[in-house]
Amino acid sequence: MLPHVTDTGWVMEFVILAVVIALVAVGVISGLVVSSRKKKQLPPAPSSTPTITPPAEPHVGEEAETPRDTSRRTIEEVGLPPEEAPETAEPQTPAAPALDVPEPTAGRLVRLRARLARSQNSLGKGLLTLLSRDNLDEDTWEEIEDTLLTADVGVAPTQELVERLRERVRVLGTRTPEELRKLLREELLTLLGTDFDRVVRTEGGAETPGVVMVVGVNGTGKTTTTGKLARVLVADGRSVVLGAADTFRAAAADQLQTWGERVGARTVRGPEGGDPASIAFDAVKEGIAEGADVVLIDTAGRLHTKTGLMDELGKVKRVVEKHGPLDEILLVLDATTGQNGLVQARVFAEVVDITGIVLTKLDGTAKGGIVIAVQRELGVPVKLVGLGEGPDDLAPFEPEAFVDALIGD
Numbered sequence: 001m002l003p004h005v006t007d008t009g010w011v012m013e014f015v016i017l018a019v020v021i022a023l024v025a026v027g028v029i030s031g032l033v034v035s036s037r038k039k040k041q042l043p044p045a046p047s048s049t050p051t052i053t054p055p056a057e058p059h060v061g062e063e064a065e066t067p068r069d070t071s072r073r074t075i076e077e078v079g080l081p082p083e084e085a086p087e088t089a090e091p092q093t094p095a096a097p098a099l100d101v102p103e104p105t106a107g108r109l110v111r112l113r114a115r116l117a118r119s120q121n122s123l124g125k126g127l128l129t130l131l132s133r134d135n136l137d138e139d140t141w142e143e144i145e146d147t148l149l150t151a152d153v154g155v156a157p158t159q160e161l162v163e164r165l166r167e168r169v170r171v172l173g174t175r176t177p178e179e180l181r182k183l184l185r186e187e188l189l190t191l192l193g194t195d196f197d198r199v200v201r202t203e204g205g206a207e208t209p210g211v212v213m214v215v216g217v218n219g220t221g222k223t224t225t226t227g228k229l230a231r232v233l234v235a236d237g238r239s240v241v242l243g244a245a246d247t248f249r250a251a252a253a254d255q256l257q258t259w260g261e262r263v264g265a266r267t268v269r270g271p272e273g274g275d276p277a278s279i280a281f282d283a284v285k286e287g288i289a290e291g292a293d294v295v296l297i298d299t300a301g302r303l304h305t306k307t308g309l310m311d312e313l314g315k316v317k318r319v320v321e322k323h324g325p326l327d328e329i330l331l332v333l334d335a336t337t338g339q340n341g342l343v344q345a346r347v348f349a350e351v352v353d354i355t356g357i358v359l360t361k362l363d364g365t366a367k368g369g370i371v372i373a374v375q376r377e378l379g380v381p382v383k384l385v386g387l388g389e390g391p392d393d394l395a396p397f398e399p400e401a402f403v404d405a406l407i408g409d
């Protein structure tokens with residue numbers, strides 16, 4: 001019994017409408033799911049964003065170029081997690097309430113030695129192999145010289161080393177591998193200098209915190225080093241305030257702040273494009289007000305002329321010194337930039353009184369000789385070395401451990 005044909009038509013229309021509504025609903029929901037998935041793929045925190053700069057002819061005062069040796073780093077070398085420190089493996093969320101417990105600093109260079117040895121053995125092992133030849137003729141000595149020059153030891157130190165080695169090998173007469181290793185070790189240590197004071201000064205005054213200013217060309221690892229140094233200090237029980245005086249990019253302050261948050265160090269920052277000197281001043285002021293032990297000031301290196309660099313860093317230094325003297329001015333140099341690093345070092349040394357050198361990215365180069373060359377150039381000791389991108393991959397520089405890593409023991 002179907003008396004109303006039109007009713008059936010209405011029912012059909014209703015069904016079609018319902019299906020359309022259902023389809024639209026499904027479409028909307030899946031759209032939401034997709035967009036919420038997209039949201040989860042936001043770019044990572046600035047601290048983990050690698051600086052990608054196109055390779056270019058390097059110039060002093062410019063942004064750092066892509067490290068010369070980058071192509072030599074294998075995936076294996078770069079990608080290895082810090083095997084000695086599984087407990088510091090960090091969750092992705094930067095705002096995690098639990099603070100990191102940084103590794104103790106004692107013996108770090110020894111612990112990170114494998115990383116050093118992996119990239120450095122071409123120097124030490126190469127020298128030992130050459131010295132072990134039965135006949136140390138003129139050609140062999142030239143090869144030894146070339147090996148040292150290739151490792152960025154520098155011309156004058158290379159000539160000194162070769163001269164001393166020649167003399168001592170001659171006096172020695174017959175030589176065993178052990179004797180050669182001992183000889184090479186001693187001579188490399190002499191070149192590195194064993195009586196430099198390599199302690200990073202952070203005592204400050206009676207009423208004022210220790211103040212450390214970190215300078216260097218962009219991309220060398222200033223912010224990373226400042227962050228790692230904050231961890232070292234916190235691990236030693238000191239309270240730290242960070243000053244984000246690189247105001248060229250907001251991301252630079254974010255990057256520093258992320259480092260600080262992980263260990264509970266506060267970051268004093270200002271507006272993008274603000275005056276770096278006033279931020280540095282405020283950071284020290286905050287440090288004094290809080291009774292902090294140390295204030296670390298990260299600066300910008302994107303300064304294209306020596307005058308600009310002089311004006312800006314000079315001003316930061318002068319302004320900070322209104323509170324009290326600076327304890328350290330650390331120059332950060334990227335070990336992979338070789339001789340260009342030396343040119344940078346010279347310029348910065350003319351602008352501010354460098355008290356210590358931090359040589360970063362020693363894990364990514366076979367040119368460890370730059371340690372010798374840069375100390376020679378500035379007459380200032382290498383105090384810290386960077387051996388990776390991990391939070392605890394910063395080590396006090398110890399000449400003995402370094403040389404042992406170079407030539408094996």
Ligand SMILES: Nc1nc2c(ncn2[C@@H]2O[C@H](COP(=O)(O)OP(=O)(O)O)[C@@H](O)[C@H]2O)c(=O)[nH]1
Binds near residue numbers: 217
């Ligand atoms: N392999 C390696 N990379 C490092 C080291 N120190 C810093 N870096 C990386 O170098 C890049 C630039 O560092 P950053 O601190 O931002 O340089 P800044 O511009 O001088 O502040 C980042 O990708 C760091 O992770 C190191 O010792 N070894």
Ligand SMILES: [Mg+2]
Binds near residue numbers: 222223224246252
């Ligand atoms: Mg920086």
